[in-house]
Amino acid sequence: MKKMFVRAAVTFVSLLLLTAGCSQTAPNPASTGTADLTNKVNNIVAKAIPRFSTQMKGVSDSFDNVYYAAKGGNWALAKYMADLANNFMSPTQITKPQLYSLWASFDKANLAAGSPLDKALNSKDFSAFKTAYNDVISNCNSCHASQGFKYIQKVKAGAPVTNLNFSASSEPGDFH
Ligand code: HEC
Incomplete structure (x- = not known):
């Protein structure tokens, strides 16, 4: 996903540069500096990329x-979903x-390999997982509060949000 995104961004920027180049009827190196063009491109890219x-x-x-997924014993799906968040x-x-x-430090400590949540998934320990999961929710909300969004308070969902078989049996090691 990351690679696809980078490729798309590069294509997008190249197209912009091309268009900007073509639309200049009377190029004047003195007034149309690269800095101007870079600013223009940055501006458009920043607006186009999801916020x-x-x-x-x-x-x-x-x-x-x-x-x-963890509740249903689909351990590989639980690991997949935890990894997906970062993408x-x-x-x-x-x-x-x-x-x-x-975000990157949060991900490393809370969701990535080596985090308490990931360790609980690896050992298929649902009780340890629940503790870790609740801790992660608090940490999500700490970041919200620290960024001026104390009114955005994550709570545990009452049901999964995607139509997948959450109780398909899988092992943590099936995730890749
Ligand atoms: C690095 C800080 C940070 C972390 C960590 C973080 N968030 Fe957020 N989150 C934000 C910010 C900032 C906003 C508001 C963004 C805006 O509106 O510009 C937000 C908004 C949200 C929203 C409301 C926007 C929407 O699209 O629905 C939800 C839901 C949300 N976060 C869920 C979570 C969850 C779940 C976690 C933890 C797994 C989490 N966040 C972790 C910073 C963070």
Whole structure:
């Protein structure tokens, strides 16, 4: 997903450069500096790339699914969904680099390999998983509060959000 995104972004920027180049009827190197063009392109790219809030919806949905996959014993799907959350945030490296770096540390500590949640999934320990899951929810909300969004409070979903077989039997090691 990350690779696809980078490829799409590169194609997009190349097209923009091409269009910008063609639309200049009387090129004047003195007044149309590269800085101007770079600014223009950055501006358009920043507007075109999904914003933090849009991507958070993906994080939230996959995080909801993690719970129901673990509950159903579809351990590989739970690991897949926990990993997916990070993919949603990738575009924000460009639009919100500072916030993205906060996200990246959060992901490492809360969802990625080696986190308490991931360890619980690896040992198929639903009780340890539930504790870790609730801790992650608090940490999601700490970031919201720290960013001025204390009114965005994540709660555990009452049901999964995607139509998948959450109780298909799988092993943690089936995830790749
Ligand atoms: C790095 C800080 C940070 C972390 C960590 C974080 N969020 Fe967010 N989240 C935000 C910000 C900032 C917004 C508001 C973005 C905006 O509107 O510009 C937001 C908005 C949201 C929204 C509302 C927007 C929408 O699209 O529905 C949801 C839901 C959400 N986050 C869920 C979560 C969940 C679930 C987690 C944890 C798994 C989480 N967030 C972790 C920063 C964070």
